[in-house]
Every structure is written in structure tokens, then in C-alpha cells.
Amino acid sequence: MFKDILAKIQDYQTIIIHRHQRPDPDALGSQLGLREIIRHNFPDKTVLATGFSEPSLSWMAEMDAVEDIHYAGALVIVTDTANQERIDDSRYTKGAFLIKIDHHPNNDGYGDITYVDTSAASASEIISEFALSTNLKLTDEAARLLYAGIVGDTGRFLYPATSAKTMRLAAELREFPVDFAKLARQMDSFPLKIAKLQGYIFDNLEISDAGAARVTLTQEALKAFDVTEAESSAIVGLPGKIDTIEAWAIFVEQADKESYRVRLRSKNTVINTIAQNHEGGGHPFASGANSYSVEENDQIFQEINAAIKENRRDV
Structure with missing residues (x-):
């Protein structure tokens, strides 16, 4: 199904990416990591990420200003969101085609294409596998975002959902020249x-x-x-x-x-x-x-x- 998702990305000029309300590192990692990947591989396309900008996670990246007009004829992708009521920004239905990419139990199978892998420890793991298996080029920034998402949803690789595949994909991301020690400190530190x-x-x-x-x-x-x-x-x-x-x-x-x-x-x-x-x-x-x-x-x-x-x- 990754080939079908890639084909849709290739077909559309405007792509808008959503994720769930009250975002965590995986929600942002998968959403913004995918935005970075598509922008890098298809520089002629308009690729936007929408949703509330969570101040405590501003170190990851910022949201885009998305107008209603952007949805006309657009491809909409929702990452890391099991149920429609949890999607941040209700305009997700305003596009021409809708794709769901998630790792939660698929109790709400919305979307024209629904890709759900409950064996994945995070949505960022799925986006990493999608990019690597379809030969899309990753950037340092995409690797940083996706790695943060994987680390966040696995509890620093402590949770039961962490698999050998999780570790392999994380290792692929670690090949990029990112200051992963700094990233770990950012994720492990908190205010007084x-x-x-x-x-x-x-x-x-x-x-x-x-x-x-x-x-x-x-x-x-x-x-x-x-x-x-x-x-x-x-x-x-x-x-x-x-x-x-x-x-x-x-x-x-x-x-x-x-x-x-x-x-x-x-x-x-x-x-x-x-x-x-x-x-x-x-x-x-x-x-x-x-x-x-x-x-x-x-x-x-x-x-x-x-x-x-x-x-x-x-x-």
C-alpha cells in the first residue's frame, strides 16, 4: 500500500497534513517528518502542516498557516490519529482525497486509503518505513523529527511495542548527521x-x-x-x-x-x-x-x- 500512497502524493500539487489534538512527539514527528520528506523530494509541490502549535514542543517545528482555499483539489493526509473526532483542524474533509496513516487499533477506518499497522510502535516508525521502502530521500531534519517521534512513543525504547524493526529503522535514522545527544537532552529535560x-x-x-x-x-x-x-x-x-x-x-x-x-x-x-x-x-x-x-x-x-x-x- 506504500506504493499507492506514494502515487497519490505524486498526483497532487497541494498536500495538507493533519495529526491529532494535544500533540505529542510522535504526532508532530510523523506529521512534520512527512512534510519535510515530501517537500524535499517534490520541491514543486505545496506541502502544509496544520494544527495547534503546542508551545512545549516548539523545539520540534512550527505549523503552517493553512487557508480554506488550500483544500480545493488537495490531498489530505492524517497521521497518528485513530478517531476522526481527535483530528486537529476539522477541515480534513475539505480536500479531494483523504489518507489515514496510523498505528492505533483501526476502530474508525476513515479515509479513501487507510494504512494502519498496529505492530508499529509509532506513526513515525511507519513514515520512516514508507520513505525508506519507496526510496524517497530523507534529510537531516526529517531524520531528527522521525527519531524524536519514535523515541517519544516508545518511551525511549522501553515500551513493549518496541520491536526489532523499530530498532532497525531508528538505526537508519541515526546514520544522519544529527546531534542526537542534544535531541535526547531536549526530550529528557523539563522545567522546575x-x-x-x-x-x-x-x-x-x-x-x-x-x-x-x-x-x-x-x-x-x-x-x-x-x-x-x-x-x-x-x-x-x-x-x-x-x-x-x-x-x-x-x-x-x-x-x-x-x-x-x-x-x-x-x-x-x-x-x-x-x-x-x-x-x-x-x-x-x-x-x-x-x-x-x-x-x-x-x-x-x-x-x-x-x-x-x-x-x-x-x-
């Missing part, structure tokens, strides 16, 4: 306020006997630490560093104080089915959901406990 927030997380973490954990970040807590919701994602993996914790939830109270963004993570217990019960989804061990009350938060926590116990019975 995030360090203080980490202390709050450990102080307020609730851990069950089964190994489920949860913590709630209220609007008051976010304001006290001067942390945005996007910046709070930096602590999502923190509870997993405790050896007795198997799966956990971070409940982030929204500005309306009537709903919560739920970040779910696990070491070995499948939790995306829990996310699906609460307007969410994602990977088996890394998902997101929505909650609309403290009672629903409690329900999600109990579902995590039950899932851990069931998983242990099955082992």
Missing part, C-alpha cells in the same frame, strides 16, 4: 515546575492492593504549579516507575470543572478496553478516555483493579 509536580504526584498517588494507582490533577493543582494540561502529560509515565504498580490512571480536571481527561497506562494489563467504555481508546497499554464525574473516576479505577486481577488469573 514539572519537577515540583512530580513530587505532588508521588505525594498524592493512591495505590490499591492489586497494584492499580490513580491521582487527580485538579484545576487548582494545575494553577498552583503553573502547569497547562498539555505540560502535565510529562508525568503520565511516572507512577509506572514504582515496582508495585501495574496499571494507573491520571485524571486531569478540565476547565469546566465538570469533566476529566483520563490518561491510562499499564505494564502488562490491557486497558484500552476500559478506555473504550468511557469515550476513549488507544493502545492496549496506553490509552485515553473521558470522565464526567468523580463517580465515573471511581468506576474507572475499579475497572483497572478488576482488569489487573483478571490478567493475573489468566497468567
Whole structure:
């Protein structure tokens, strides 16, 4: 199917690339890495990346100013986005042809071409494989962006989805003259306020006997630490560093104080089915959901406990 995607890229003069809301390094790495690849290999084409410019990830690259007129007769590509409601910039349907490239479970198979590889550890891995297998030339900047995306979604190659292919593609990217040590420092460093927030997380973490954990970040807590919701994602993996914790939830109270963004993570217990019960989804061990009350938060926590116990019975 990579040949079909390349053929469509060759066919269209204007290409607009989308990704999901609240971007992480993989969303930006795949989106902007693909933009860089197409621009370099097809310099006569207009290639634009749209979406919110996340300040905490401005070191990766900037978004383009995309006007409505650009969508007329354009090819639209959406990377790293499982569900249509999560696509950043609702104009993705305004083009002439739509391609989805993703690595999440394909519960929403939108697009005229849908390429989903759930065995890939990241969308950036897929874009890397696409470029290398179709003999498109990579640039230093494309390698930097794609490597950042792979590192981000694999948790620095620690997560279970990391495969031999992941490592091979990362090695190909490492051949480019990029300061990867600097990149690693950028991805591993955080402001002092995030360090203080980490202390709050450990102080307020609730851990069950089964190994489920949860913590709630209220609007008051976010304001006290001067942390945005996007910046709070930096602590999502923190509870997993405790050896007795198997799966956990971070409940982030929204500005309306009537709903919560739920970040779910696990070491070995499948939790995306829990996310699906609460307007969410994602990977088996890394998902997101929505909650609309403290009672629903409690329900999600109990579902995590039950899932851990069931998983242990099955082992």
C-alpha cells in the first residue's frame, strides 16, 4: 500500500497534513517528518502542516498557516490519529482525497486509503518505513523529527511495542548527521515546575492492593504549579516507575470543572478496553478516555483493579 500512497502524493500539487489534538512527539514527528520528506523530494509541490502549535514542543517545528482555499483539489493526509473526532483542524474533509496513516487499533477506518499497522510502535516508525521502502530521500531534519517521534512513543525504547524493526529503522535514522545527544537532552529535560509536580504526584498517588494507582490533577493543582494540561502529560509515565504498580490512571480536571481527561497506562494489563467504555481508546497499554464525574473516576479505577486481577488469573 506504500506504493499507492506514494502515487497519490505524486498526483497532487497541494498536500495538507493533519495529526491529532494535544500533540505529542510522535504526532508532530510523523506529521512534520512527512512534510519535510515530501517537500524535499517534490520541491514543486505545496506541502502544509496544520494544527495547534503546542508551545512545549516548539523545539520540534512550527505549523503552517493553512487557508480554506488550500483544500480545493488537495490531498489530505492524517497521521497518528485513530478517531476522526481527535483530528486537529476539522477541515480534513475539505480536500479531494483523504489518507489515514496510523498505528492505533483501526476502530474508525476513515479515509479513501487507510494504512494502519498496529505492530508499529509509532506513526513515525511507519513514515520512516514508507520513505525508506519507496526510496524517497530523507534529510537531516526529517531524520531528527522521525527519531524524536519514535523515541517519544516508545518511551525511549522501553515500551513493549518496541520491536526489532523499530530498532532497525531508528538505526537508519541515526546514520544522519544529527546531534542526537542534544535531541535526547531536549526530550529528557523539563522545567522546575514539572519537577515540583512530580513530587505532588508521588505525594498524592493512591495505590490499591492489586497494584492499580490513580491521582487527580485538579484545576487548582494545575494553577498552583503553573502547569497547562498539555505540560502535565510529562508525568503520565511516572507512577509506572514504582515496582508495585501495574496499571494507573491520571485524571486531569478540565476547565469546566465538570469533566476529566483520563490518561491510562499499564505494564502488562490491557486497558484500552476500559478506555473504550468511557469515550476513549488507544493502545492496549496506553490509552485515553473521558470522565464526567468523580463517580465515573471511581468506576474507572475499579475497572483497572478488576482488569489487573483478571490478567493475573489468566497468567
